Amino acid sequence: MDAFPDKAQARRQPAVDILMQKVAQGIESYVGQEMAGVPPEVVAGLADRVVREVREFSEGQGNHLYELVKIGLGLSSEKNIDRLLERIVREARHFTNADGGTLYIKDDARQALDFAIVQNDSLGVCMGGSGEAISWPPVPLRHENNGENHWNVSAHCALAGEPINISDVYDAEGYDFQGTRDFDASTGYRSRSMLVIPLRDHEDEVIGVLQLLNAKDRETGAVVPFPEHEVGMVMSLASQAAIALTKMRLVRGLENLLDAFVRTIGDAIDEKSPYTAGHVYRVANLTEEIALEVNRATAGRFASVSFSADELAEIRMAAWLHDVGKITTPEHLMDKATKLETIFDRIELIRHRVEISRLHDAFVRLENEPCSRTEGRTAPLPPPKEEEWQEIINFLDMINLGGEGLPAESIEKVRRLAGITYAMSGVEFPLLAPDEVENLCVQKGTLTAAERKVMNH
Structure with a gap:
């Protein structure tokens, strides 16, 4: 260059x-x-x-x-909006050799001009952006009666959309510069020449106002009016500034929209199941904290590692989307609290089969054994398999809950139980179906290998 x-x-x-x-x-x-x-x-x-x-x-x-x-x-x-706003004022002041400059950003909702940047070399003022915060109240574009505020020169510029070049603000007519006079009186400054330029976006709407104060002769340093032939140049600069500001706002708006969309997906996943509620949120926050801690590291393995702002944003988004596949995961898998659960917990089916077998055994005994009567009453029949059936159902209840490790002997016992049959209407049925055996033999958690593959997809 x-x-x-x-x-x-x-x-x-x-x-x-x-x-x-x-x-x-x-x-x-x-x-x-x-x-x-x-x-x-x-x-x-x-x-x-x-x-x-x-x-x-x-x-x-x-x-x-x-x-x-x-x-x-x-x-x-420029990618940082604070530095961009500061640079707009700084470059405009350098271009016109102005002692001071103020950038206002228009707030359409409140119909006001907010102070964004205030700079003045003579007073050593550098406010807004990355500097000291500005506590001054905004400039209203309308009065309380809803009439337009044309008394303030910056508000008039925003409303009319035209540049205003004033040789001496103390002699200017049509505007109220009492606030400027009060400021000068309190600081010992003398505001004189002023150039006020509207900032227009790509739709020709005013989005802000650039106010330059006290142009100085480049040779003598004396305060002089802003030359008329520079007004067009400054308007061109303001146009470029407005385009850059609008572009940054659009980019930031798209980033915020994408971030909100991603967070909505994460929240939807968390809300889908009470068993995973808050998981995505916790992972995203923990991941971001880890990345920031890596950036803060000054010694050790991560001392030379540093994530940029863009990389941190990518890490944060990846964390929010790490479980996005669960949107299409069936709810009976998301909420699978027991090994036999699908739409409902199939342990109840096994309970019914056991009950059927118990009743069937009792019926067979009643048919095959003579009844003994005492004083006109039927003597109670002993339940020879009652304890065995109860032990079976208790065992299946226990392993159906899942856990961190299923012993090999429990798996072997499930497979032995799968060989037990029960009769119904003269037809023999297995106590445990093949897929029930597979689910009950899951060693960790409640998901089978096929179900876990669906969850991790």
């Missing part, structure tokens, strides 16, 4: 020379017609002076255009 000014100068020189030649020719033609008898050396001196001043003006304008290009590139590359 250092060589760029020389190249620009080289490209600009032919145009300047052509312009100078035309000016010189015009002066010679005019002098020849209107200044006959004037000594030639006077005419030549006049022509040289005009040519020199026009050349200086042209080159100055060219330099201004080049500065605008550099400012535009700088503004478009």
